[in-house]
Ligand SMILES: Nc1ncnc2c1ncn2[C@@H]1O[C@H](COP(=O)(O)OP(=O)(O)O)[C@@H](O)[C@H]1O
């Protein structure tokens with residue numbers, strides 16, 4: 083009896099999630115993408131959809147091709163076969179000049195943070211504005227301060243990167259990646275190397291920015307706690323394909339053997355029982 087009810091509820095949730103997805107636009111789509119480096123096949127017939135307004139988590143082990151996936155979204159790499167679409171535009175064969183226009187839609191938080199150590203926090207965040215816009219000094223100041231406030235680092239513009247903790251560096255990197263007002267934010271391992279409390283603060287910031295900036299987010303991680311804190315959906319990358327894609331609740335209930343092993347390894351299935 084209980085079993086029937088829980089199955090019904092699960093089905094109901096799944097339907098709601100599917101309805102929501104169908105009513106949304108696709109922002110990024112991978113169609114049968116293949117990419118090899120030498121003899122190593124990294125992506126093998128990878129299919130993926132990122133919907134506008136969602137937080138999609140790409141989960142996968144180290145070396146599974148997560149960063150390579152992000153580079154394909156930006157057109158920094160072209161697939162050997164298959165297509166990459168951004169807002170219905172096929173970007174697979176676009177020339178470099180055209181790709182600049184596409185890349186403006188994205189803000190990327192690199193794994194390393196990659197701040198310029200010789201520049202102040204203010205100049206680090208201002209850098210893309212000076213490179214890509216004709217904004218006046220006042221406009222730049224307003225924009226940089228607004229972004230520093232969004233990442234909860236007001237009045238830190240005068241600091242040097244060396245004065246910052248790991249979590250603060252990530253936040254400055256994040257302020258810089260959103261300073262050109264992207265529609266999509268790509269996060270490459272945003273919590274890797276941070277302690278648990280700092281990681282949780284970064285997770286909260288990802289959710290906060292999602293609602294305040296009304297963006298789409300793709301979060302690449304092997305940190306399952308982080309995945310479950312921020313994600314609407316998971317795409318599990320294994321052996322070059324997105325082997326399993328679904329909502330967080332579905333991931334907890336999934337009987338996919340490799341995904342289950344991956345989740346069990348960090349005790350998500352045990353620590354966060356389903357609500358059925
Ligand atoms: N430019 C490159 N040249 C050669 N091999 C690469 C290159 N970029 C990535 N790879 C290989 O592709 C695999 C996936 O890399 P990556 O996407 O960085 O993994 P991760 O999931 O840890 O982000 C790795 O084995 C890596 O060594």
Ligand SMILES: [Mg+2]
Nearest residue numbers: 148149150270
């Ligand atoms: Mg990586």
